[in-house]
Amino acid sequence: MKQTLQVLTVLLLCFHLVHAQETTISGTVYSLEDEESLPGVSVTVKGTTIGVTTNIDGQYSIDVPSDANVLVFTFVGMVKEEVRIGNRSTIDVYLSPNIEQLSEVVITGYGGQTSRKELTGASVRVDSKEITQRQVPRLDQALQGAVSGVSVTTNSGSPGGSSNIRIRGISTSGDNNPLIIVDGVIYDQAGLNALNPNDIESVNIMKDATAGIYGVRAANGVIIIETKKGKKNSKPQFRFDGYYGIQETSNQLDLLNASQYAILVNEAHLAGGRPLPFPNTQLGEGTDWQNEVFQQAPIQNYNFGMSGGSDKTTYDIGGSYFGQEGIVGGPKANFDRYNARINFTTELAPKLTFTNVMLFTHERTRTLPENGIGSVLYNTINAYPTEPLRQDDGRFSFLERVQDIINPLAQMENTFNQSIVNKITGKQELAYQINDHLKASGRIGYNYSMVDFDQFSPLAWFGPGKAPNTALNENLDPVQIAIGDPDEGGVLIDRGASVFESRTTFLDYVLEGFLNYDRTFNDVHNFSATFGVSFNEVTSRSLSGTAFNIPNNSIDLANVGANQAPGGFLNNVGGFRGIQRLYSQFLRAEYDYNKKYLFSSVIRRDGSTRFGPNNRFGYFGSGSAAWVISEESFFNSSVFDFVKLSASFGVVGNDRIGDFAWRGLLNGVGNYVFDGVIQQGVAIGRASNPDLRWETTQHTNLGVDFTMFSKIDASVNYFIKDTRDLLFVPDVSALLGSFGAGGFPPFVNAGTVRNQGLEVDLNFNLIERRDAGLSINYNFTYLRNEVLSGPDGFDFIPGSPFGVGGEIATRFQVGFPIGYFFGFETDGIFQNQAEIDNNPVTQPGARPGDLRFVDQSGDGRIDFGGDSDRTMIGSPIPDFIMGMNVNANYKGFDFSANIFASIGNDIVRNYERQQPFANRLEYRFDRWIGPNTSNEHPRETVGSTRNTVFSDYFVEDGSFVRLRNIQVGYTFPNRTTQYLGISNLRVYASSINLLTITGYKGFDPDIGGGGGPLSQGIDFGFYPQPRTFMGGLSLNF
């Protein structure tokens, strides 16, 4: 054996000597991604012109001079690899795909696509990898911090809760949702729940006027989502992904314990001249309501798929299950989703391609009351700690001292609802390649969804005088209702448990035909065009019923058919139908000269039933251009590899108002009671406006894209987005008489909102090697929002209320951001009576320990009855948002982290019930108790005080930095897994929302505005996003 080795060594040395002048090196080049060999790869000796390319099997053989050190492997779409030769004669190389390359495909709609290099507008693509990496239930959550210009705020952290996606700011007091198109089918924001993020191939976001190809619906931007498709001529590939995790609340509030609470309540009563409720304040910790309400809850996702293709057909099919329980309420607040999906493309005949997309979704959601006065968390915060969780008899306690707060656990126990959505989404498309340059496509896309909602309201008793009581007393006896006059043949009947059931079906479809033309003249004149027509109809119908006296007060019998209501009294039914149509033609033309000078323009004509006959049709268009400077012959830079300037301008529309909003319909409510029975009258609903038209958004975008040192990609855009003719429901004069039930003023077009800002996307591909990689993506968005004008006689639109009693905290007003906070500015606290007496400003009712308000009007008096001393005290819109995404891998290990930051937004602390016996946050313990004890927190009192008027005392800085996701994975080496028939096996552990840095006192600073643009940043005890720890695996075979 030893001898043999010696002989071999000698032979090798000889060999080396013989070929001292020139060495032949051979090997195979593979793609790192799928481990297939790569033909056509260029192999050169660094510093020389010696080069070959790989053959059909990816093999090469090259003669290199003896002094050569490095071989360079280059291939389009792959990262350039430089390999030291050493004394090897066989060198196999794996090339990794260049993820952020400029050749990345960006979809522009209606069969159009371009590359980032040739893009003339402001569009951006997010890849499937970036989405799946984040392991979030909904796509919108994956977009937070992913790219600039897209703001995602959460409406609720509850399972199935939605987000607000805002592209380049908020531009209207109405609907700001972007248009979402999945495989050519229109989705609404809520519909995103039906999508499994793992099924998504790419997300394309059109931010500027080039979205004008979608015309009257594109004003808020367009999101085009493509789901995964198979590849031609590939073997069937199976994949499985699954994870399981545990969620917990990311934050708990610092609330007073029983002793602290008793001290403060006593103090408040003393100040208000009332007897002390707690003779003994040594009450210990008391009940920690948050501990009782928050729980750990599971989250899980399993996803199975198969894809492949022959030379005529490709397919990608899959199924998935996602399940999430709530950190509040567990199974009472959960979301389950089952998905089945078939994507199938085949050549039916030469040049005739058929594409079929089918998605079936079954969703099941349960919710608890949230995000408002009376929600579970609002009750949890305000429930006082001196009350035990349960009474001696085992029932949940009543919290009798605060009438408007109920025991949150009793509330959860008595909440029963369920929403089931069954939805089929499909698209069938035929494309015919007429000749080399012309392609015709016709398609139908549709959504059919059936939403079944059930809600059971058992007889419940939350304590004396509680508003949500449905029973007469704690024995759960039913309330008796008089039908007619009992003296004249009327009857008294029991009102027992009730159930509400509704079924709403939605059908929408879009029929589209378009021609794509693409031709190059004289090798340098590239011309393409798209022309098409589109017809869209959305219909809905609903039937609902409420039935009373469900037997046994039992959820098991809770359906409308089981009701025992005498004579059917009390029971009632409802229903509605809706219809809307949109009919459009569009044309897009693009030209470039040798990929150096690029031009694109779009025009679209839209007709919509949403608008009056006088303004039914609109024309929208845009033009854009780009100049790739780096293609110029004079361009010579060792720093910049690529430089492009681009500009776009155009107008798009927003049609998001209700159907037939322009018509005066008799859908007002005018009911009155005759003979003790409600009589239905008719009244005019919304007043008519036949001139009603769409909102128009004018986009201006200037951009520069460049690549430096082959490692840094940058994209910088400056934009101005003016939205005019806002669809406004103005405050109209009382004289119009439109303020009855179901009556509304007409919609009018008036007002302008401007959003302007700067977007920066930076990509650093710091290390790109076969066994190691490091890339960092950073994006930054600066945005300024201002209402520029409103209709004549318009002062402001009142927004969201603060506290109880109708004080309005937010406004839409000229000269201010949308939904800014309007209230008193404070200037510390009156420390003693002398300060009040010597204050040049009279503040009615002020006492030592009260907040000192600023006299904005300068009239020497704080005017609590008017608005003259109220001013802007905050804005819910951040000054800037940032995202940072880090990806690293070494050998089999990978690591990723997503960080999101929102800076400069304010939040209104509106979850404190300002009542003597409601619990308080711990900061209240630092209140004023005598001269110079506090200049921040006012005194406690149950007496009359203006300290609870809406002021900056209740406005907090809501800035935060959050580690959205951090993940560590390990991919087993191929050689160990292939014995199991597995081509790829990766395991990972990750955490969502592991860390949040913020000064905000509430549960969660990432708070959207579920109630619309004027209720952003108002915190009613927001359902926080959970912190999740999960482990998972993905395997391919």
Added chain:
Amino acid sequence: MKNILITFILSVFLLGISSCDSILDVDPLFTEDAESFFNTPEDYERALIASYDLLQTSYLTSWIGEMASDNAIAGGESVNDTRGLHDIADMNHGGVNDELQLIMRYNYTGIARCNFLFEARGQLENLPNEDRIYAEASFLRAYFYFELVRYFGDMPLIIDRRIGIDEATQIDRAPASEVYAQIERDLLNAVEHLEWTNPTVGRVTKGPALALLGKVYLFQEKFTQAAEVLDRVINEGPYSLLQFETSEEYTAMFTVNQEGNSESVFEIQYTGVQGGSFDCFVCLQGNISPGFNGIRNFVGPIYAPGFSYNLPTENLYNSFDPNDLRRDGAVLNIDAFIAAQPDPSAISFSVGGGGHTGFYNNKYIQRQNELGLPDQRLTSPVNYRVIRLPDVYLMAAEAHNRGGGNDGLAQQYLNNVRERVGLPTVNATGTSLTEAIWQERRWELAGEGLRFWDLVRTGQAAANIEGFQVGKHELFPIPQVEIDLAGGNWQQNPNY
């Protein structure tokens, strides 16, 4: 094959381009259009019901009439709780006041709904009950205009037609005298065509029309005409005074069980069978007032918890003769009530940050046996007795006393009211009789939303209401927003 396909595709496109715009001409499903509505008699009845609807917003006047006077404070959870009411109670109100804006909006909505009906008069030939329908609508329109003219003085008159959004910015305020003239015309029409009784409980009859007309005359100090119509109510109407022995009996007159009693001339109808939410008070079919007037956090017998609004003052309570059973009938002294119960320690309640007087409105208050569907504090079934027979008697007494000098009849009317609650008769004449009548009005009608208007129309407001400025507070300010929305041409009421 290929040619067929191309032909097919191109024809699809041509179809698309050629005018298919007509597919956008769709009508909304299953809803009626305002422009082509009145086709059957039922349509008129349904439009009339919608006009009645706005009567139910009178809860606001039932509060403001008390809070603005010396009878009650605003109360509530805090001084920010319904801020507009606190400002009014403190005589601190200005051009920014949501509650006053609601008064204006609600009443003009009622007027617009009546006008929608008047606009369609004659569109249907042989409309059965046409006179009755329009008599009821006339009453309602007069009721709404009377609210507006009391609150704001000169107000735009829109009669028998709807106005568009542009016209709304060009209408001037009509002098109060013209508004009153229109109210009188409408009420005279109602009186002429309405019967004394109507089998449908809740419909307006001749009695309310005459009584409201009398009140309208009295506000204008047209004493002779007032006396004439009010006498008709007393002499011809199907009403009679009741007799009371205890405070409890007197209070019971305001409960659900005694709705439509013989003293009740006009009631606004409410029911508790439809739930409600805080989003939309105008949508409610229940009466908000009892729930809001209720005792905060109350745990104990008879009463149910509420929001401690509209709290009677000590001044009102002490103004009563202690022997007057109406004192405890109209005002609940909470401490005395608790002390009188078998187990006072089992009873608890709390005070709101908006103020506490120790007294509650005992006529309209949340009681355990009068709860509606959730939210039950919004849906009390208790009707609001807007015009009661004692009010008519006292108005008639005042008209005879101040107008014709028929003090004998005035005395008789006054004493009829007093005797029924066991009080001694009054023998005064002349201005001291006037004083006695006014004083009696405060006691008899306490808590019913009339006090402020009585003080203003009789010139006693400055003497009785703290902070009341003569020449200013007789009228409420028109909400500044409404001035702006109406084109900005109106002059604000004096001194605001």
